[in-house]
Amino acid sequence: MNPTELRVFCPATIANLSCGFDVLGLALEGVGDYMTLRLSEQPGVRITRISGGSLPLEAERNVAGVAAQALLRVSGYGGGVEMEIEKHILPGSGIGSSAASAAGAVWGLNTLLGNPFTLTELTGFAASGEALASGAPHADNVAPALFGGITLIRSYTPLDIARVHCPPLLHAVVLHPQIELKTSDSRSLLKKTITLQQGIRQWGNVGGLITGLFTEDYDLISRSLEDGIVEPVRSLLIPGFGKLKEAALQAGALGFGISGSGPSVFALTRGAQPARQVGEALKEAYGPLGIPFNLYVSAVSPQGVRPAETGQNDQIA
Template sequence: MNYIKAFAPATVANVACGFDIFGFALDEPGDIVELRKRDEPGIIIKDIIGDEGRLPREPERNAVSVVMLKFLEHIGSTQGVEVTLHKNMPLGSGMGSSSASSVVGIFAINELLGRPLTQRELLPFAMEGERIACGAAHADNVGPSLLGGFVVIRSYSPLDVFKVKVPDELYCTLVHPDVEVNTKDARYILRNEVSLKNTISQMGNVAGLIAGLMQEDYDLVSRSMVDVIIEPVRSILIPEFDHVKQAALDSGALGCSISGAGPSMFALSRGRDTAERVAKTMSEAFGSVGITTKSYVSQINQQGPKVLETA
């Protein structure tokens, strides 16, 4: 194999109460990478399409390629690679844009070189892409994008990640308003200390959400999608947040919160019809104040990244 084209999906991280520990993958959107072997050593970013020239072209500074550099060093390879990245989601969107780049990069080069590492062994490399992009090597985006499904990060030291079974009728609505929230800024405004009362409440919701998903108890899922720690702080960065959230709930969503660091918002619903209706009302709520949106509806993507083409 001398050429590969691969896809890695967008993700919803935090999932209301699960800051930095919950995340799940979507069917779309996602990033696409094309890799071609070179005769000379080294990684070259040939082109990045869709970023409006905002992402660095130096391999050691871009999430899609820094993971490849670390991977090649780890396996002791001097294989040269030419990279073309297709960015199919906005930067600073709250949809795991940087993680999709990291995951598609590490997944594609592992496939191109004959899978020397397992999918799960690729996770620490993907996390390094997040460190380059936003300053923190968190796994709640790269975990689900790489492994698929609904992922829990039980521990970062040592890294302990597992997947949770979700109901087949569970659908996500993801709505991206045409505003930008910088992930570093969204982390900076968070408080370093949390009250005991809020900690207890959040722990109860975390446990309830996992139990609700595993038992297909939609009422429990709904009651547990409450974030008393992060959402009250970050929601001030999203115009019309309360209005949009209430519109989702009024349309039948089980719950609604911030996707990642925002400004995208997500809702979970039972059934595609409800999720489609929620997408319409959330978009209309943003539109009532002149904010344009793009929305996506999908089940939880259980596959993660995939190969699109080889040669």
């Protein structure tokens, strides 16, 4: 017998990783939401409670609801599901708040139904929830939220996802400035075309980053964390971006960029101690701007959504 109720931890995620726009992402260890899911005989999806954020309870207006509906529709299951969501990742932060909810909903529901679907299929359901948040069915946050570690979306049509090796020392630092920046606005800033030369440089860096991850060559990882296409445009929306980048790199970060569509920014480091140092440098650099912010220092989580007892929240500022 499968359990009929389950509490899950849904990790926050960093999408893009500089050069890997729309294709790369990683799961954070200590930052995430919780969800409780309960099978019910009543068909459909009901969100009974949301704490920690003012999000719609109506299933069809909530990313977790839409994702769960997409799964239920093809599952053949005659009943429905009730969900409670405990948000810890602030909506609009750029570390996969909606993706965590969508991923948690489909992973939890799939587990309660006896695992009829693969992780790639779950990613597809969750991406249809994400479409509600960003206007397009993006999967670069839901893929790492479901698979854990570092993921590559090779293709969206058809959806094709691969795990990339994560060197054990890799850590992430995230600074979330509390300003509002909508994913859909942030996307509309991007030009629809790039030069072939920009493209060559970008896929050279994607290749370099993935090669560096597999060979655990932190210098190559560092050199590859470069984005000449999206960062120059989107960083203009993030007050203090240049100052933060300089501070992170001077404090020893391997690289620094925008997390997803922002406004959060991230740094990667070789080790936990360098991550704390970079975190301190970012705090010091950002303090004078007077913009409230949250700071997270985290390992990369080898697991995606999982039963709740192994989750935790390590916000340090």
